[in-house]
Amino acid sequence: MIKIKFGTDGWRAVIADDFTVENVKRVAYSTAIWLKENFENPAAVVGCDPRFGGPLFADTTATVLASQGVKVYRAENTFVSTPMISLATVHYKASAGIIITASHNPPEYSGYKIKASYGGPATPEDIEKVEKQIPDKLDLQLKSIADYQKNGLMELVDLEDLYVAHVENNFDLETIRTCGQDWAYDAMYGAGQNVMRRLLPDITFLHCDHNPGFDGQAPEPIQRNLQEFEDLIKISEGEIASGLVTDGDADRIGLYDETGKFVDSHHILLLLIHYLYKVKGQKGEVYSTFSCTSKIQKLCDVYGLHNTVTKIGFKYICDLIVNSDKPFLVGGEESGGLAIAGYLPERDGIWIGLTLWEFMAKTGRPLSDLVLEIYDLVGAFAVERYDLHVTDEQKQQIIANCKAGHYKQFGDYKITSTDDMDGYKFHFDENSWVMVRPSGTEPVLRVYAEAPDTGGAFKILDATKATLLG
Template sequence: MSPVKIKFGTDGWRAIIAQEYTVDNVKRVAEGTALWLKQQGGTRVVIGYDCRFAGKLFSETTARVLGKHGITSLVAPGFISTPMVSLGVVKTGADLGVVITASHNPPSYNGYKLKSKLGGPSVPADVSAVEDLIPDAVPTDLPSYAELKEKGLVEEHDFEQIYLDHVHQGFDIDLIRNSGIGIAYDAMYGAGQSAMKKLLPNATHLHCEVNPGFDGQAPEPIGRNLKEMAATIKNDPNLALGIANDGDADRIGLFDGDGEFVDSHHILLLLLMYQYEYKGIKTGEVILTFSVTDKLKQLAEMYGLEYEVTKIGFKYIAEIMAEREVIVGGEESGGLAVSGHIPERDGIWIGLMIAEYMAKSGKSLKELVADLYAKVGSFNCDRDDVHVENDRKWEIVKQAKEAPFSKIGPYTVTRVAHVDGSKFYLDGEDRWLMVRPSGTEPVLRVYAQGADPAEVRKILDAGREEMKI
């Protein structure tokens, strides 16, 4: 049987455990990683794993392959978040980071992410180079993990503590703790649970235990996956902020004091407001992926800041952050980054920044959003993930690009943009429908922006009807 061709998607290689995600295939990917690293003259790699099934096994497997090539693996004593690996690479001066995670994918998946020595996702060119070096044959005659420890080719570092020290330097944690703001935190059974218990011991902690099955739900911090968090906040008048992270704690979802979900579009705008108006950061660029609200461009223009729109995938933002000064960068799916930290999305860091904004301003999250609307106008965004056969998925994507719709329901298409998928502006610039394929699943992502949730639903339904999905 011919070996599986291993392809890295939008954010690493992901596959179903025991189907394509096997010990043998992890060995092959690790071999490609080792060969590439040796070409670069690299000798040290930080390896971390989250709370998914067999993370430790796959992490140790990776270390054994690297160790065969004389490469030292720097490992944590237990699970850690993706940002802890990225920061760990920077703080230890390592040459690369490897994270065994499938991020927000369903529990049946695991994955393998590459992190650059700059502390963010490896650039697409480097990922492609590793991919090209993945052999068909499974590496054999590997040293044991115990043997590598004895030889000093496996070193243990407390990457969580390194991260916590960095957080204490970046934030006024005492101000947040003593502000009287009641915080609920939902780890979604993910890798943020231990750090957040230490940072915010008095918060209400939900799903902060290890459960590799994630209670049967994909650990993606979006409104429909966080009903227990919403109910918890609604039923407790003392709770004013809800923070949720995904499986490897690099993404975020927020709730206001009424238990209403606050999406990434709004968080990005709030981060820009906080840094510009309260922290006095007046220089730098705003970087957003194609699916993010255009209101972020509007606010950047109001502040006299340059902005750039990239393809979907945080790696494109990280590439720019590594070279230029960026105040805020982010994607619609909850991956957000800010100046003063590594060029990496970090769900814990962003959650703390919003909590600090509330503490410093003395305003509720709802009041901060109202301040935002006063500047750019109110808006709402949502997305449908539609399961379709791959052939049909690509057919729709091709149609949207080559023969774009002129009308979507009652709306006239006034402009079409193609960057990564296709965005149809409807009756002006304030409402739009966008369609793009998932990079990792047989899913078509359909996005919309409108004035309020009812209009967004109307646009999504009209778009799906037009595409017959």
């Protein structure tokens, strides 16, 4: 049997290679042991995204949990999003939520995510407990779902109805529907498609069919994967006010303005702070990861808000939301995982998208105009990224050079200060920096740069690349 290792956001593996029914049984059994050791009357919500084999792996998980005496709320929907599992975990007061998903990974992958009772990522400590107890071999006699239903250990529940009702109770959907603006949504064949059709049936939809192979493309909402959607918005010539994209399990967001320009997570975070504080009058803590724009701190300074910078990974944001005794406002990371006050300590692409569409609908202003309003407060900026594919030896040497303070400048860009919270961020002036961070699993260096415009950011990246690989 293979050694099963959880990453930063669950266990992921190639379907029929390492992600098999037998290995899913092993992980589910260990999850059951952890639940029984830590909860008096353990219960779990279980579902899957639209990936190939999802219902089989979800049923396997559910029956293994039930066989060990864990009450299971099994999603009766063909597929669900990760936020739907998190919401249901809180709603049913379950001990955990489990979704079979590989998120934005390529279609040949599947995965196993564990959500905590509070409706957000399980802590690294709890994941470690599950991981350590995974048996090498397992011989279980499992009954059918119907049998577990009869003895009260399995209940089929409609998570789509639950999620739609929660959205309808928290948003002014009528204003979004009738404001005179047309909207577009690209599900990337992922788990958000059905609920969006129910919430906003008259908008423009793309890739909202059930396609377990995602048409051969990784369902990651980054600009290079979204050319068809981008072209759709551009040819509408302003008729489409904004385009929303979510990934395979609908917890990450991509966004376009009315001109077909991609609006990245750095800008989305600023827009959320601006809307919740300036328009809605809310206050609270702001949490942003180390790779986010420095403009977040500037906007927080303007509004008198406190910004805490964390290591990269939504789990660090979630930990602060759950455990801080201070009220929360906005938190997020550059990869599209964002959370706001009044909801779960969880990423949700649809929830964040509807928040911004509500902002536009209530103000009657285009998204590009709202971005310019942010620029008036903090200055224009752009953040870009290169992934440098290097040998492991090169990666280790470059990181050793960063640690030793070897680099004094990159091309013409002289370093004025350095931060090493999670990788190495080299500041040039108050408006520009470059960050070097090694991948934990691949021979890749991720290099991020911020500058007042896109061209400037790429110039910094090119100069940094030339110096690092020189």
